[in-house]
Amino acid sequence: MLRQVNDHNAGSDGQSRVFLREDLQEFLGKEALLHQLDDLIKVNPVTLETVLRCLQARYRADIFYTNAGCTLVALNPFKPVPQFYTLELMREYHAAPQPQKLKPHIFTVAEQTYRNVKSLMDPVNQSIVVSGESGAGKTWTSRCLMKFYAVVAAAPASWESPKIAERIEQRILNSNPVMEAFGNACTLRNNNSSRFGKFIQLQLNRAQQMTGAAVQTYLLEKTRVACQASSERNFHIFYQICKGASEDERLQWHLPKGAAFSWLPNPERTLEEDCFEETREAMLHLGIDTPTQNNIFKVLAGLLHLGNICFADSEDEAQPCQLKDDAKCSVRTSASLLGLYEDMLLETVRIRTIRAGRQQQVFRKPCSRAECDTRRDCLAKVVYARLFDWLVSVINSSICADPDSWTAFIGLLDVYGFESFSDNSLEQLCINYANEKLQQHFVAHYLRAQQEEYTLEGLEWSFVSYQDNQTCLDLIEGSPISICSLLNEECRLNRPSSAAQLQTRIENALASSPCLGRNKLSREPSFIVVHYAGPVRYLTAGLVEKNKDPVPPELTELLQLSQDPLLTVLFPTQPEEKNQEESLSQSRVPALTVVSKFKASLEQLLLVLHSTTPHYVRCIKPNSQGQPQTFIQEEVLSQLEACGLMETIHISAAGFPIRVSHQNFMERYALLRRLRSPTPSGPHSLPAARGHSGWLPCTEEATLQTVLQDLLSALPALTQTAAIPADPLHCGKTKVFMTESTLELLERGRAQVLEQCARCIQGGWRQHQHRKQERQRQAAILIQAAIRSWLTRKHIWRLHSAATVIKRTWQKWRVRLNKISLQKVSTALC
Numbered sequence: 076m077l078r079q080v081n082d083h084n085a086g087s088d089g090q091s092r093v094f095l096r097e098d099l100q101e102f103l104g105k106e107a108l109l110h111q112l113d114d115l116i117k118v119n120p121v122t123l124e125t126v127l128r129c130l131q132a133r134y135r136a137d138i139f140y141t142n143a144g145c146t147l148v149a150l151n152p153f154k155p156v157p158q159f160y161t162l163e164l165m166r167e168y169h170a171a172p173q174p175q176k177l178k179p180h181i182f183t184v185a186e187q188t189y190r191n192v193k194s195l196m197d198p199v200n201q202s203i204v205v206s207g208e209s210g211a212g213k214t215w216t217s218r219c220l221m222k223f224y225a226v227v228a229a230a231p232a233s234w235e236s237p238k239i240a241e242r243i244e245q246r247i248l249n250s251n252p253v254m255e256a257f258g259n260a261c262t263l264r265n266n267n268s269s270r271f272g273k274f275i276q277l278q279l280n281r282a283q284q285m286t287g288a289a290v291q292t293y294l295l296e297k298t299r300v301a302c303q304a305s306s307e308r309n310f311h312i313f314y315q316i317c318k319g320a321s322e323d324e325r326l327q328w329h330l331p332k333g334a335a336f337s338w339l340p341n342p343e344r345t346l347e348e349d350c351f352e353e354t355r356e357a358m359l360h361l362g363i364d365t366p367t368q369n370n371i372f373k374v375l376a377g378l379l380h381l382g383n384i385c386f387a388d389s390e391d392e393a394q395p396c397q398l399k400d401d402a403k404c405s406v407r408t409s410a411s412l413l414g415l416y417e418d419m420l421l422e423t424v425r426i427r428t429i430r431a432g433r434q435q436q437v438f439r440k441p442c443s444r445a446e447c448d449t450r451r452d453c454l455a456k457v458v459y460a461r462l463f464d465w466l467v468s469v470i471n472s473s474i475c476a477d478p479d480s481w482t483a484f485i486g487l488l489d490v491y492g493f494e495s496f497s498d499n500s501l502e503q504l505c506i507n508y509a510n511e512k513l514q515q516h517f518v519a520h521y522l523r524a525q526q527e528e529y530t531l532e533g534l535e536w537s538f539v540s541y542q543d544n545q546t547c548l549d550l551i552e553g554s555p556i557s558i559c560s561l562l563n564e565e566c567r568l569n570r571p572s573s574a575a576q577l578q579t580r581i582e583n584a585l586a587s588s589p590c591l592g593r594n595k596l597s598r599e600p601s602f603i604v605v606h607y608a609g610p611v612r613y614l615t616a617g618l619v620e621k622n623k624d625p626v627p628p629e630l631t632e633l634l635q636l637s638q639d640p641l642l643t644v645l646f647p648t649q650p651e652e653k654n655q656e657e658s659l660s661q662s663r664v665p666a667l668t669v670v671s672k673f674k675a676s677l678e679q680l681l682l683v684l685h686s687t688t689p690h691y692v693r694c695i696k697p698n699s700q701g702q703p704q705t706f707i708q709e710e711v712l713s714q715l716e717a718c719g720l721m722e723t724i725h726i727s728a729a730g731f732p733i734r735v736s737h738q739n740f741m742e743r744y745a746l747l748r749r750l751r752s753p754t755p756s757g758p759h760s761l762p763a764a765r766g767h768s769g770w771l772p773c774t775e776e777a778t779l780q781t782v783l784q785d786l787l788s789a790l791p792a793l794t795q796t797a798a799i800p801a802d803p804l805h806c807g808k809t810k811v812f813m814t815e816s817t818l819e820l821l822e823r824g825r826a827q828v829l830e831q832c833a834r835c836i837q838g839g840w841r842q843h844q845h846r847k848q849e850r851q852r853q854a855a856i857l858i859q860a861a862i863r864s865w866l867t868r869k870h871i872w873r874l875h876s877a878a879t880v881i882k883r884t885w886q887k888w889r890v891r892l893n894k895i896s897l898q899k900v901s902t903a904l905c
């Protein structure tokens with residue numbers, strides 16, 4: 076039986092609690108060392124308290140990343156730590172033989188993900204899910220990941236197109252400031268809070284070089300354009316244009332210095348995000364030229380002036396509301412900046428057209444002051460939302476690679492964290508619904524999958540109790556009846572219903588759900604959903620209206636008549652270009668609701684996530700004030716609980732995180748049978764080469780069982796620390812399960828055997844070389860001797876010939892001398 080991992084939780088009797096407390100105290104006494112624990116699995120015992128203390132000790136020591144089994148916990152330092160994000164460090168993690176051996180870092184996750192793509196093991200595509208509360212550091216983390224890949228996965232500048240190679244990474248990085256300018260805002264919890272979710276797909280070619288990217292966004296908080304909570308701000312871009320425009324541009328956009336706009340609260344606060352030039356530069360890199368940029372900013376200035384249009388209550392219901400005195404100028408300016416006719420703008424905002432009857436007769440009804448305000452806000456919201464979507468599509472067309480040019484991707488998901496305020500509405504319902512889905516994905520991937528696999532593989536296992544949030548998801552999105560279906564039903568029926576009626580309907584229809592609650596003391600009609608991260612109260616007032624998110628057709632028609640080039644693109648007149656939403660709203664088919672659109676995009680996202688190997692980064696905010704060196708235990712604790720980190724730690728610590736199929740195991744580790752058990756010469760001695768003493772010949776056929784037996788007996792030879800894991804490996808029906816330390820041992824052994832094989836090959840090669848050289852030497856000697864003898868013979872022959880010539884000449888000369896002397900004698904005698 077595997078170790079019971081959750082028995083420290085189970086103890087309800089006082090004795091075991093006392094024991095645990097003592098144990099804990101003893102452990103906590105060693106706190107000085109806590110900051111050295113790189114993995115929360117290693118704290119002992121694994122409890123929320125000890126994990127918390129470990130994180131706190133590390134935070135104090137300026138160590139912001141810690142592993143938690145398969146998850147990386149990233150604490151927000153709330154201070155610049157540039158030394159953690161240098162190019163050198165990126166390269167160090169990239170070049171490390173085993174990056175997981177280096178200190179935990181976001182670069183470790185980035186590099187391991189990248190190596191997974193390189194390994195081409197299925198599934199090749201990877202995803203990194205970055206989650207956490209608002210202000211915990213998700214955007215920062217995603218930016219770091221993108222920078223890392225822009226460095227390590229950059230295509231080498233080719234001869235033909237060095238600029239293009241450089242441009243793609245730069246363009247991908249440039250999408251950040253643009254998206255942040257238009258989609259981020261200063262909130263109470265974060266000065267640079269992303270008001271939308273995003274999934275960035277980094278596309279890699281066969282050589283694992285980044286060839287492009289694609290961005291998908293979710294649920295932009297468009298209400299912020301017209302309505303900001305006190306002490307919060309509108310989207311950064313409005314402040315950027317008001318602060319950064321040149322004198323000339325101020326004149327063009329009617330933005331005189333110091334002008335007050337009701338949709339621009341807290342303009343006196345200057346943030347580092349108010350950097351207009353950076354946004355313009357990035358837009359230029361993305362291919363948005365200066366005239367188009369100016370057009371965008373002109374429309375945004377038009378929206379600011381639109382927000383200054385205020386109406387007075389009308390005394391006569393049959394008459395349209397009057398404008399407040401100072402609003403006339405705003406109407407004129409706004410209309411001119413938006414390329415609209417002033418009177419048409421006013422009329423559309425103040426008068427509602429109603430089509431009724433078979434002939435669709437048109438009636439015109441003046442709106443109340445509140446309705447005028449809603450229609451004005453709606454106009455701004457629809458323009459901003461379309462502008463944002465258009466920008467995303469422009470960014471995509473600039474950074475997206477040709478589908479044939481990439482073969483794998485790494486997806487970075489940066490989603491809004493779980494939200495719970497005193498009053499929550501549809502926005503929080505959608506955000507928390509998304510978080511429930513992601514939590515389920517996480518649970519399914521790491522917890523359930525792990526435990527179910529053990530069962531399937533026939534391994535005995537004491538299950539860790541984990542929170543399964545399926546009941547909560549059934550309550551929110553289930554079929555046939557759930558909160559989403561009830562909200563959609565209300566929109567479809569379009570019947571007048573009060574907030575109290577909606578509450579009653581929800582309570583009656585979903586009474587059986589254990590995740591639905593009710594706050595009896597609450598005065599406002601509401602319902603409570605018990606999420607995995609805690610209960611949240613949602614007010615029913617305005618839920619149906621927000622779900623409909625209606626855009627009166629007159630408003631769209633007005634914008635279609637705009638003379639402004641950008642608005643003409645955003646609101647095309649041709650029927651075929653009308654988007655689905657619009658055509659549905661004008662037909663009798665019920666329009667897509669916010670919830671149904673969100674649900675569809677979420678399902679698509681999860682499909683993508685399910686097809687990848689996920690990696691998780693949990694960002695944690697050590698305090699809600701954004702203070703460095705401040706670690707508030709209660710706040711961190713609630714985040715640790717909310718992200719289900721404890722279950723992960725328990726399972727990872729107790730289980731076998733490494734599993735390899737029988738075939739892969741055999742292919743990789745069968746060679747370890749060549750290792751021998753420790754000999755008297757010492758356990759660390761390397762096995763000798765074939766033919767030398769100590770080499771274990773493996774003649775019999777290797778089966779998994781024989782390999783495992785041999786391995787278990789050979790393991791002691793591999794440990795340099797003498798300690799062998801108590802439960803080194805388990806053989807399941809199709810896979811072999813092992814711990815990280817066993818894997819490390821096996822890899823070490825494999826390296827030894829391979830090294831030995833390499834030595835053996837080197838020895839054989841050297842012998843062969845030696846023999847060859849010897850043969851060549853002998854041959855050379857033979858040739859040299861033959862040549863020398865030939866030369867000598869030749870020399871002697873020459874001497875011999877010369878001597879013969881000399882001898883003959885000498886003989887001839889003597890004959891001639893004799894002849895001459897005989898002639899002289901005969902002459903004398905005569």
Ligand SMILES: Nc1ncnc2c1ncn2[C@@H]1O[C@H](COP(=O)(O)OP(=O)(O)OP(=O)(O)O)[C@@H](O)[C@H]1O
Nearest residue numbers: 151153154209210211212213214215265267268269
């Ligand atoms: N690793 C880090 N080093 C230095 N500062 C950081 C780091 N991570 C986060 N911060 C700081 O924390 C702030 C909030 O981080 P970030 O905007 O990434 O949060 P978030 O989780 O994306 O929030 P939201 O959900 O509201 O968008 C950043 O502006 C930055 O100042």
